[in-house]
Amino acid sequence: MYETLAVVGATGAVGRIVLEQLQQRNLPFKKLKLLASERSVGKEVRFNGEAIKVELLAPGAFKNVDLAIGSTPDEIAAEFVPYAVKEGAVVVDESGYWRMDPKVPLIIPEVNPDAANKHEGILASPNCSTTQMVVALAPLHQVARVTRVVVSTYQATSGAGLPGSEELNDSVRSALVGQTHPPKTFQHPIGFNLIPQIGSSKYEGYTSEEMKMVYETQKILGDDGIQVCPTCVRVPVTNGHSESILVETEKHISVEEAKELFEAFEGITVVDDLPNNQYPMPRDCEGKDDVFVGRIRKDISSPNGIAFWCVSDNLRKGAATNAVQIAELLMKRS
Template identity: 40%
Template sequence: MKLGIVGATGMVGRVMIDQLENLNFPSDELYLSASEKSIGKEFFFRKKKYTILSINELLSKSLHIVLFSAGSDVSKQWAPKFAEMGVTVIDNSSAWRMDPNKKLIVPEINGFCLKKTDKIIANPNCSTIQLVMILYPLHLEYCIDRVVVSTYQSITGTGQKALNQFNKEKEGFSYYEDEYEKIYPYPIFQNVLPHCDSFLDNGYTIEEIKLMKETKKIMNDKKISITATSARVPVIGGHSESVNITFKKEPDINRIYEILSKTKGVIVQDSPKENIYPMPFFSHGKDEVFVGRIRKDYSCINSLNLWIVADNLRKGAATNTIQIAELLIEKKYV
């Protein structure tokens, strides 16, 4: 099995490499690629030295699978070239997510729909993945009518430059007086920005639109009403979501607990009297999605509130990508 990673030096790419190091992933040969400034740099993987290649060099390696995490522009330019050569591409950018001819996959939910002919497979947005991991099993039982979600998203979702800005401000640098690279329009340290990605003419951000559209595609139900508000918070360990769900059937809280407790990849943390609930502090470095604060919404019929947390670099990106690759290998599609 020949595996390639495009964007190997980025935050998600590095997590992919770390996870592959600890998994029994059947890769005989690994090839790493990144931006031009990283070409020639060296990495160690399973006690072997690897050199960062150009993406054009990667194209000549007769790969079986290539994992992309280098942004939409790179994916749009290069993913089709790999696919034309018979290589299966799993892309972590937004380039192909809403393409009607491409699958948008969370293995636990819709991995069954993959086929050997799928050569470009989209990995969903980080905040979408953790949301649908909770919504989908509940939808099967009670049929979701409407979702209202507010996200509190880690600075790591913006990338290394955001983390650099946070660290500078934490060290005491003044956003308005000192010269350093700023990725956000305001300070992020000790602040919350109701602003994830760019604003559109309708007042929503691109991140909010992703949440709304991707959720419907993954769950294969366009009738679900969903609205979202996304905020950037000075947190490193993961994304948090406050979610209000209205069902078409009356939900039973005990049954909700039972369903989520039995859902693969989900951990229920819900004992408020003992101060047990999901937090990025505990999700950091873990692959599961954590859910808690599960309670009835007494203001609306057939409704409940809950709180979801997951490490956005792991299940929200690298883990889900690798799980798709593992599923393809299991099905003998590569």
């Protein structure tokens, strides 16, 4: 039984949506505790008509907490998760810090729910760009085994939290009057520009964000043989990550089969009618929980390839929604 639920990072861009999702999905807990850094302590947040005060995230905060959902940066998660677990909470963590720990299952409920059965108090939710891609890969992998993925991302500024979205607006406004807004959140001005770097330089010319797409995909699908070549790019879009994906499979599947597999999979919505200009776009996917797939076509450069375009709200399925779904899964099974 999970009676007391804590939301950690409750006032951030993702934390807010976690609270929204908890209300919408009507999860069966009795008491809600909101935790955040000193800056937000004492703020009141309304939840199901009730005003709840934000408390300090610090050792001792998780006594009597059964389940916690963490939406914090890596360095905060590195610190709080161990004492939360020690104090008796099970933690669903959205940060990148614990994902690759062999003792921590990395979960997308539609893809690998059974991995949640075995944990030692920590369960991780994948990186935003990985989650939407793996949801789209899963139905193809189940039938035809994915051997290789080439992916180029078009990632929204909200991936860097509220400061990212604010910097995009400031940068665009400045550019419209011929000025340059000095970047703080991003490496360079993002208004009317593209930045082909997300995260830091990590491995042989790939960034940390790109390597997450490699390792997390292999871990979630339970197959180290899947080869992934990612390119992650920040684009001047507020919310909603997009991905151009080419997937090669061991067994050949036709475009028609691929479409049927996508359509039948929980959590995927197919929008695919090029002659009528219909395909997923960030402005249409914002505020929705599904992964949207379109431009589904045969890869004309390999015998067993399928190319497609995938968009999802990175704050939702890429973060808050997936974490709440993991919490839901644990509650159902408890």
